[in-house]
Amino acid sequence: MSQRPVRSVLYIPASKERALEKAKGLACDAIIFDLEDAVAIDEKVPARTLLAETLPTADYGARLRIVRVNGLDTTWGREDVLSVVDADAVLLPKVNSAADVDAIAALTTLPIWAMMETPVGILNAAEIAAHPRLEGMVMGTNDLAKDLNTRHRPDREPLLTSLQMCLLAARAHGVTIVDGVYNAFKDDAGLKIECDQGRDMGFEGKTLIHPAQLEVANAAFAPSEAEIDLSKRQIEAFEQAERDGQGVAVVDGKIVENLHIVTARATLAKAHAIEAMKD
Template sequence: MLPQFDAGRPRRSVLYMPGANARALEKARTLDADALILDLEDAVSPDAKDLAREQVVAAVKAGGYGPREVIVRVNGLDTPWGGDDLRAVNGIGADGILVPKVNGPGDVDAAAGLLTNEPIWAMMETPAAMFAAQEIAQHPLMCVLVMGTNDLVKELKAARVPGRAPLLTALQMSLLAARDAACIAIDGVYNDIKNESGFAEECEQGRDFGFDGKTLIHPSQIAPCNDVFAPSAEAVAEARDIIAAFDTPDARGKGVITVAGKMVELLHAEESRRLVAVADAIAAKEAAI
């Protein structure tokens, strides 16, 4: 993973913003999303690609997004716009470049060849990507795997059903690859904006699987997503107790101790340190807004 990539920053809510919409690019500077994907691909019609590229480059260079991570999703290199997109966003100060329809490490190499060591995020949205997930995640410039669940449903000819049973294998394969390579894993979008309970359930499912956050399509999804993917106050307090207990002289050299009547092992201490680090990163981000 690249030295300039901060794996510890919060990525609970990752909001797509259409690059052709100047008002959206400006509004993004005020939203409470952890990360923003300024989109040149699916959210932009073919006749607006050049305008979107110009506006996104100008917006990233202008800055003003505060602690929000700013990512640009380019068009694929197999399109008329992909090469120009990558050349335009190279070196403009984006926190990462999201490459669509990555089918294997060769696609990452092709994108990287037009960039100068920018962190790369990969859309995992095809059957080929699932079979090559480990090789994609292991690429030296790869930092984040993003689930493209809408495209996966289409490619699989699957049904869009609550619980996402047709996608579970793909979600787990990508997550396994990400964790094996120490990459971040972001869950896919939820399309039914007005279905608040359904959205909350899918956020909880992604969190329970182990995803770091979820991609979003509307600002109304930010707050509930942030809530679900943030550790609870009770969990943080328990984690701090476990860390403190293992840091005492009496626990030195021990693999198992008792905390509040429960047996805890060193692996629980490691999990607790990770959880507290996440909570502290969220608090720092919110203080900076």
């Protein structure tokens, strides 16, 4: 799991110079510079060139810089990967197995992230997450919903099994994982519902398609003041219990054991990391 906040992971088309410039001032934790779906076929090569020229000198601050390349089975994929040298990670679309990660690992020394967006990829999530070069997973819920022939539902019930399988794989192997996009970028209420659901499930953040979605995602995936306060009180009470020779403490009428302290410390660490991002 990443120690860097990834509450908001914004897709930016690598073909748009204005978008690349604007991203420097946006309140996102991470940027996915997209060479794949967001770029038209006749713009693929110019977009790659523009991004390769931009990243070495552009200041994106503490934001995680991820480049989504075209698939290695396309005309552009291999050269996309080879062109990415000044980034924090390379994101490969439609990863179906660990063999796909092997293929991109042979071309780059950068950390690798995988788009989880095909039925085969979901079924192989555990072996993909276990790959030693893999550091992150991104849910591609639009492509997945298409392949599964599901209908859209606000509760995302048709996708829950797939989401949970990838979460299990990521947690089992210590891999960062972020939720898929919410398409209605003007619907803050709907976005909040989906962000809260993703946070409750265990995702570390959400991929976004528009800067207007940043505020909602950042709030949803950050520890609340109540969570921070509870974490501090749990740690204090447990440390006092240990000094008194006890193995458990009680806070707000609930038992607090060591496992709760692990969560509490992780909550405070995330809050501190978010504050550091602001600085």
